[in-house]
Amino acid sequence: GNSVTQMEGPVTLSEEAFLTINCTYTATGYPSLFWYVQYPGEGLQLLLKATKADDKGSNKGFEATYRKETTSFHLEKGSVQVSDSAVYFCALSGNAGNMLTFGGGTRLMVKP
Amino acid sequence: DAGVTQSPTHLIKTRGQQVTLRCSPKSGHDTVSWYQQALGQGPQFIFQYYEEEERQRGNFPDRFSGHQFPNYSSELNVNALLLGDSALYLCASSSTGTSRTGELFFGEGSRLTVL
Numbered sequence: 138g139n140s141v142t143q144m145e146g147p148v149t150l151s152e153e154a155f156l157t158i159n160c161t162y163t164a165t166g167y168p169s170l171f172w173y174v175q176y177p178g179e180g181l182q183l184l185l186k187a188t189k190a191d192d193k194g195s196n197k198g199f200e201a202t203y204r205k206e207t208t209s210f211h212l213e214k215g216s217v218q219v220s221d222s223a224v225y226f227c228a229l230s231g232n233a234g235n236m237l238t239f240g241g242g243t244r245l246m247v248k249p
Numbered sequence: 250d251a252g253v254t255q256s257p258t259h260l261i262k263t264r265g266q267q268v269t270l271r272c273s274p275k276s277g278h279d280t281v282s283w284y285q286q287a288l289g290q291g292p293q294f295i296f297q298y299y300e301e302e303e304r305q306r307g308n309f310p311d312r313f314s315g316h317q318f319p320n321y322s323s324e325l326n327v328n329a330l331l332l333g334d335s336a337l338y339l340c341a342s343s344s345t346g347t348s349r350t351g352e353l354f355f356g357e358g359s360r361l362t363v364l
Contacts, residue, residue: 141291171352180253180339180355181292226291236282236305237341237353239291 139164143227143240150217150247158212158243160201160227168229170194170203170210171237175224184212184225217247251276253356255340261362262330270325270359274342280304281323282353283315284339292339298323299345327361335363 143160150156162168172184172194185194190205199214210227227240254273262268274281280299284292294307298317317323321342327334337360341353 173355178357180357181341182355183352186352228291236294236297236307237284237292238294241291242289 139168139229139231139238141227141229141238141240143225143243145241146224146244148243148245150245152219152247152249153216154247156212156214156217156221156245158225158227158245160210160212160240162208162210162227162229164208164229164231164238166231168231170201171228171230172199172201172210172212173226173228173239175226175242177223181226217245219247219249221245222247253340253342253354255338255356255359257359258357259360259362261364263364264330264332266330266363267326267328268330268361270327270338270340270361272323272325272340272342272356274321274323274340275354278342278344278354279321280343280345281317281321282341282343283323283325284341285309286337286339286358288336295325330363332363335361337361 140163169188171186173181174184185196187194187203193202201212224242226242228237256271282297283295286292296306301317312328314326337358339358340356
């Protein structure tokens, strides 16, 4: 079946540092890939997505590239801010459509 | 435009009891999915409702059941509660137009504690 593996946290960075959160997946066919973010006390929000190989999703300075050859979708940001502190979830949607399979989440803490 | 709304936000039950959680989807959305998020883990898919029928189901026992109403709102019912059912229950909505891309809109969740 489908599965998503992402690096365990917490990840602690200083403001303006470079961020990478690794995500790899196992899936049949051609899944769509997502990063969702969960800020404290809030529901999950879609951060970015990519629907086919080599697509790059981007939003709010975050980027991730759909790499089919390495089955990866790593999240990156060049300069993090304190307001980026949250839990980040990598997820995939398989050919069957809108059922999402999530990774375990990575907590990011950014210190001023 | 109201997003996905869930109720109640918090509730406490004892083992063996039954619970009903409610969800109103985002305006214009016709599909509702339910996820269980245990503390420190990623959400796990429970089931999805479309046109008042269960369309997909994850690996959850029959104690978990649901319903969708003609106005697209939905309920999640859990019978014979176990301690392990303690979790954040998330409702997510989507429309048939975005269903193939898997983009979901989530509510803030209902936090269930089973004692």
